[in-house]
Amino acid sequence: MMLALLMGGLGLIVGSFLGLVSLRLPRGEGVMLGRSRCGGCGRPLKPWRMVPVVSWALSRGKCSDCGAVIPVRYPLIELAAGAVGAWAALCFPDPAHALATAVLGWQLLLIAVIDAEHFWLPDALTLPLFLSGLFAAVALDPANVQSGLQWSLVGPLTAPLIGAAVGFGGLWLLAFLYRRVRGRDGLGGGDPFLLGAIGAWVGWAGLPSVLLWASAAGFAVVAAKLVLRRPVTSADRLPFGVFLAVGAWMTWLYGPLGLGALG
Template sequence: MAQPVFIVVMAGLLGLIVGSFIAAVSVRLPRSEGVVGGRSHCMSCGTALKAWHLVPVFSWLMLRARCAACGAAISPRYPLIELAGMGIGIWAALHGDGNLMLIAVTAVLGWQLLLIALIDGEHFWLPDVLTLPLIVTGLGAALLGGTDLVLTHLIGAAVGFATLWLLAFLYERVRGRQGLGGGDPILFAGAGAWVGWLGLPSVLLWACAAGFAVVAAWLVTRRAVSGADRLPFGVCLAVGTWLTWLYGPLGF
């Protein structure tokens, strides 16, 4: 019993650290700033942050959500993303039931999807630098299960890309405007690489359910929804991929 508890705690702590990195990347990538190199700095005054300013959640609380140099407000998105990273780590540990390899690959998937969902949710953008590695890590995870499984997941990646690319092409031909972004087919290919071609329908069903939930929330909280409204479908696909990976294809 002690070992699983230790694993859950360590996975959660690692998730906090990864979440802090994800929060930084989600800000730097859209600004075309270096992701790996360069010191973290205040977005208001540019002052380089000290080591104790970078402790996940703790620093934000100790600084009372203010920059130590200029007093500018620090958005709560940073500790929330760090806590989300921790939650994914804990979820992966509980799902893995002591299997370190399963815990590791599940956490990697969750953290990748978190970053992808953040970028798409805030900027309506699915950059190749995030979606293409999802295909690679998915096939790498499948390789751990044997070469036969890799073939199934490779087919899943191909079918996933072809399906959404064809839907986007047909929609644009019929409606005369884009209905899906160029990154959605690649993201769906990444989903196929992780869950295989049998899991793709479930990913779409979960994604549609998530999309309907967002639309319902819009109707309740703000106004009528029109065809001109944009929905970050990549966020929905990320939710669908995560749930399908954890709980398997619906009906199986």
Template sequence: MDFDTGPAFLAIALGGAGLLAGSFLGLVSLRLPQGEGFAAGRSRCRGCDRPLDAWRLVPLLSYAVFRGRCAACGAAIPVRYPAMEAACGAIGVCAAVTQPSLAAALLTALLGWQLLLIAVVDGEHFWLPDQLTLPLLGTGLLAAAALDRLSVVDSIAGAAVGFGGLWLVARAYRAIRGRDGLGGGDPFLLAAGGAWTGWIGLPSVLLWAALAGLSVVAARLLTGGRVSGADRLPFGVFLALGVWLTWLLGPLGLSR
């Protein structure tokens, strides 16, 4: 039997895969910061600790059917679960409709799912673990080898320049200000971003990240919040956004 592998079918397939990926990544985003393994037993209700049946883990549908509550104890299910499922589904659809080939679509979806998990963990915990950034670097090298957008040499150069550049900035900031201005995981995340976009994409990654960070600061000021030099911002969230936009749109000022 021949299967329709046209854009509509691919969008549905990757969207559905994204829903499943989002269910898993939502669990990882909770377990990893707590030091638990990715597969540390069955999923449980955080209210009554009852294991969840497989049919209660159906992405989005189970949340809607039970109105966002545990069927056993009635405890509220955090909205982060369906939100991550929906976001990963949207990433899958976006990958399908924006990429010219099946391989590019699959790798783009993988990139988006990895970046989303990294952004969530950093946004909630100000932490960029090697367990997430190093696999992202590895898949960037894989993308360079599998696609014709970037050579493996350019990918390796992007990783080296990304890490080295941000590491030097962090060292210089500490030497001048006497305190850390960047987290230890940020250079590794930019290295991974460089592996995906190449060294020529790094300025665009940083520009998008800076604009996103400034937008958050501006929003705080406009809503009456106070901003000081001691405030912490999860820079990894902004870097993840910069990598995603640079991958989709290409380096700024250069035609794809």
């Protein structure tokens, strides 16, 4: 429980950064340089106005200088990132596994937010997800943990590299066939890269479960629209990256469906 509290608190801080990145990256702005500013008056935010969730609640969601409304998306992202950190610790009591799981979840959260808002899966997010999956495979390999700094790369990297190749190749082929048959794009260009990056984390054996979870999440959204009597047509666009992120998270936490937990 103590680890969950620590990871949850760390997640709130990370969530504040994720909210900033989700705003600046689609605009083509630098995400590492420059102070946070109010979107209304442009004034730099004081340190006490950047405390995750708390600052937003105390200011009642408004800038104290100009009164501009601070979108609720920011505390929601912070809370979601905090929940990811706590969830990771509750599922993996080992600090190394908990941290790796949280890093995966935070990356997936950022990807899901940007895809949901902009229908965009930039390489600047999918490539780090792929590389972090390779690093996690090496760092969490039991043989490498016991050997300290004398890491072996060949064995631990086999499964994630195969998973990445199968994930990218499978979804790219599906998108290609859909385009040839229907004469229009059925998937975004970033979806194969995202599934390839996910494959680096869950391996090839986890990819079917990722797609099953993603499909279930997509069907749930469509069902909710029908229940709410919202119009649903074949031309509707859905941010598939959001559903892939859900599938990746659930598969990493609970393993491939029907195959037991991941190693």
